[in-house]
Amino acid sequence: MSTTLAFLGEFGDAIDWIFNSRESQAGGAQVGGAENLPLLWTHLKLTAAAMALAIVIALPLGLALGHTGRGAFATISISNTGRAVPSVALIAFFVAFFPGTPEFWNVTVALALLAIPPILTNAFVGVRQVSRDAVDAARGMGMSGPQIVRSVELPLALPLIFGGIKTSTVNVIATATIAPLVGVLTLGDPIISGSVYGREGQIGASIMVAALAVAAELGLSALQRSVTPAGVKLERGASGTPSRLGTLKRRIQTVP
């Protein structure tokens, strides 16, 4: 393995490290290869927990605010403030101010707070941009408020909602990398503890984190395509925007 990858230099060593374990720099414990699996597992667990928490809070709130049309200013403010608070500061804040709570949950809450603004804003904007005619028609057909949200506004807002969830997931995966700084051992541990894992560990784990982020992005895009109603896809195709550009377009909210 290492001979075939030799032409890649340090990157070859790093790829070798991902698949084959060896003794750590400090001696004793094994690192790399199968030893990466628990780190990967923690990384995924942390991401899943934070995203679940964020979605449970932000999605219903965004839908409700979008449906009633209230809280536009608050939603935009939350998303702007959210961008300004550094993720490291948020994690450190929870660890410093809630020293009694297990680190895993402190980091989960910090990551969830980081994930909330994009989901909230996108759900809000997604519901607001649903054509008023469609909502009026639904109301004329005798649908109740919750029914309109469920069968009209939610499906039509799905592309934007998924855009928000995608942005947040990629963000959370990226930020979970620094969790080892406060003692939660994710894939970031080889990156941060270079003296134990060596350079090939640092680079190897970076490759894994990058691959994880790209995989999440692609996986959620595929899921998004499969849940978007056929009618919405048709409408988008007719407007003539290239679809890939369209998916990216929704990822960043611009405030003109």
Added chain:
Amino acid sequence: MTELFAQLQTRDRSAPDCVADDGICPGWIADNFDRYLDPFWQHVFLTLVSVGIGFAIAFALAVMAHRRRWLVPPITQVTGILYTLPSVAVFFLLLPLTGRGNTTAIIALVAYTLLIIFRNVIAGFDNVPPETTDAGRGMGLTERQLLWRVELPLALPEIMAGLRIAVTTTVGLASLAFLAGAGGLGEALFADYTFRSNVLVAGGLAVLLAVILDLLVLGVQKLITPWTRVAT
């Protein structure tokens, strides 16, 4: 005896109980504020240089793609991948190429700003009313004159909005630059992350910096687009 012990702590002498308890200590903050100045200015340096380079590249790409629309999807995809890659991972993927330090940190931060700025510049150009470009052409402006005198000024609000997002995002990401050996407020923050005073000051300065730079860009926008002040 305990007091003697507290005095031996490296952190402080003025309010030992507060500092030993990892509390919020105004006295300690006042005495030690100067140690945050260097990381703060390093943070400012990283942010401004990264956003500056990122803006130059993304703006050039956008101007290029503006007249050659087929370039937009490939550029968006490539910058989209750069945007997806976690910056911490990029810091270390660059390790064999550029080592540790400012260069590595700045490359990673620039890569992250490209999509944000490129997308907004293109959106700005797209939203220029066709009547104005038609009028410009009718007045005999060349394509170059049209770009600089008509389209660019009208696209400015969206371009500046992109710049604001890029600046605040970069301030946040520069907090991780210490992992690439480039210091910044993140380093100060993690030097003692259980000490509340330290977390508050270092984190607070980062948020403050983001807000100040955001307002500065907004101010510049108001200055260079005086006509929007009349309109709104």
